[in-house]
Amino acid sequence: MLDFTAMTIDGRDAEAPGRISVRNPANGAVFAEVPDAGAVELDAAVAAATRAFPAWAATPWAERQALVARIGEAIAGEADALARLLTREQGKPLAQAQFEVTAAAQWCGAIASMELLVAVVEDTAEHRVETHRVPIGVVGAISPWNFPVLLSIWKIAPAILAGNTLVLKPSPFTPLCVLRVGALLREILPPGVVNIVTGGDELGPLMTAHPGFGKISFTGSTATGRRVMESAAATLKRLTLELGGNDPAIVFPDVDVQATAEQIFWSAFTNSGQICVATKRVYVHADVYDAFLAALRAIAEAVPMGDGAQQGIALGPVQNQNQYERVQTLLAECRASGATVIEAGRAPEGPGYFIPVTLIDDPDESSRIVQEEQFGPVLPLIRFTDEDDVVARANASEYGLAATIWTCDEARALRLAGRIEAGSVWINEALALSPFAAFGGHKQSGVGQENGIGGLEEFTNPKTVTIRRPAAQAAAA
Numbered sequence: 001m002l003d004f005t006a007m008t009i010d011g012r013d014a015e016a017p018g019r020i021s022v023r024n025p026a027n028g029a030v031f032a033e034v035p036d037a038g039a040v041e042l043d044a045a046v047a048a049a050t051r052a053f054p055a056w057a058a059t060p061w062a063e064r065q066a067l068v069a070r071i072g073e074a075i076a077g078e079a080d081a082l083a084r085l086l087t088r089e090q091g092k093p094l095a096q097a098q099f100e101v102t103a104a105a106q107w108c109g110a111i112a113s114m115e116l117l118v119a120v121v122e123d124t125a126e127h128r129v130e131t132h133r134v135p136i137g138v139v140g141a142i143s144p145w146n147f148p149v150l151l152s153i154w155k156i157a158p159a160i161l162a163g164n165t166l167v168l169k170p171s172p173f174t175p176l177c178v179l180r181v182g183a184l185l186r187e188i189l190p191p192g193v194v195n196i197v198t199g200g201d202e203l204g205p206l207m208t209a210h211p212g213f214g215k216i217s218f219t220g221s222t223a224t225g226r227r228v229m230e231s232a233a234a235t236l237k238r239l240t241l242e243l244g245g246n247d248p249a250i251v252f253p254d255v256d257v258q259a260t261a262e263q264i265f266w267s268a269f270t271n272s273g274q275i276c277v278a279t280k281r282v283y284v285h286a287d288v289y290d291a292f293l294a295a296l297r298a299i300a301e302a303v304p305m306g307d308g309a310q311q312g313i314a315l316g317p318v319q320n321q322n323q324y325e326r327v328q329t330l331l332a333e334c335r336a337s338g339a340t341v342i343e344a345g346r347a348p349e350g351p352g353y354f355i356p357v358t359l360i361d362d363p364d365e366s367s368r369i370v371q372e373e374q375f376g377p378v379l380p381l382i383r384f385t386d387e388d389d390v391v392a393r394a395n396a397s398e399y400g401l402a403a404t405i406w407t408c409d410e411a412r413a414l415r416l417a418g419r420i421e422a423g424s425v426w427i428n429e430a431l432a433l434s435p436f437a438a439f440g441g442h443k444q445s446g447v448g449q450e451n452g453i454g455g456l457e458e459f460t461n462p463k464t465v466t467i468r469r470p471a472a473q474a475a476a477a
């Protein structure tokens, strides 16, 4: 069992009467227990954040920037230990865990460089009109299990830079790295500015209903996002919702098939497909369909899957039993429907949640594997011939998170990018996220954005100050 598993409330260790178990998805074994916080612990965290807010909001911007940058340095300083722990609780291979932790550190540096300027709307002899951005108050942040460190930092860094204080709840499946980050932050920030609470299924709804929060920043599934919005309505909390996706990749026949297959493989299967912006369905032009499927299959056959803590492993298990069962159900439905199911990869035997890389060869467009978010190492490939038709199929989804287009014809790619209904469109690359670029879902993939200046602004309220000048007063007298 791990010894360090305390929550952070008011800059100190905090416990709860109950515990929840944390499993290693590579073997299913419980290796840690963390506090199962309820209303009492949540109230304490909100109270600490509320007390810390006035002084933190009054701290000069430059000072807050320096502290956010220091958080990045502290995470970078612990990168190896955090990455090993991340592999153990999340399942991703060590190199991918290191990438996530390093990205979290870099994100802090990038966010710390940002500023929100006062917008001068009018400056005349009569009037000066300025719009300021002011912090909202106490933010409730809820993060998922697929990128627990990075996606928690996407909330912590901009929320506190903008002058808010925060209570963050990681997923009960992956609480450990975030608890460690909470402990690191105690050395950097005043008590109460960032509080970390862990708990089971009841804690999220307690947060979204809590009147002490002015805003909820949530990343998770679309189904939960709907519940968050409903619950937040009671006190009209501000909301950012980063939700699910069913991202299409569209492959035209003028591409280098081998190189494109390699890139699409990793865009679909990195983290065993458990990325909100993973490629989740591939539309391949009929002229290159067979060659593309063969290339993808060959890559899948060669990539080793196993316990991510072992050297040379490139794909890990699915993160938890629920997700494992969901993907298995989708696979069983594919098989029952008569679709061609190609189990190309190999997965280790044993108690871990392993599912071999599986390709579904041209399934029916209406099948669940095409229409729903699989969030696992299974990928449908679908043939197309006509540009208008493929755009219509790509857009026929409640989701609109991201999409990729693969072609050497830039004019065609840009034409398509304009027609695809998604918050991010990547041309000839994938997963190309930047702290400076807006990221958010269209349709039911989300509300609002993270990253970029717009993402920072979402942690503020606009406040317009209008001055009627003495000269104008005198003239009117």
Ligand code: NAD
Binding pocket: 142, 143, 144, 145, 146, 147, 151, 169, 170, 171, 172, 200, 201, 203, 204, 205, 208, 219, 220, 221, 222, 223, 224, 225, 227, 228, 242, 243, 244, 245, 275, 276, 277, 373, 375, 401, 441, 445, 446
């Ligand atoms: P989830 O919705 O099950 O859980 C997300 C978080 O919400 C967890 O911390 C969970 O404990 C909490 N939660 C559960 N029920 C709640 C409720 N009623 N009220 C408030 N909080 C509640 O999602 P998950 O399975 O952890 O993550 C996978 C999903 O997240 C996928 O759909 C994926 O696409 C999506 N995701 C989206 C983004 C994005 O930026 N758009 C990024 C990563 C993951």
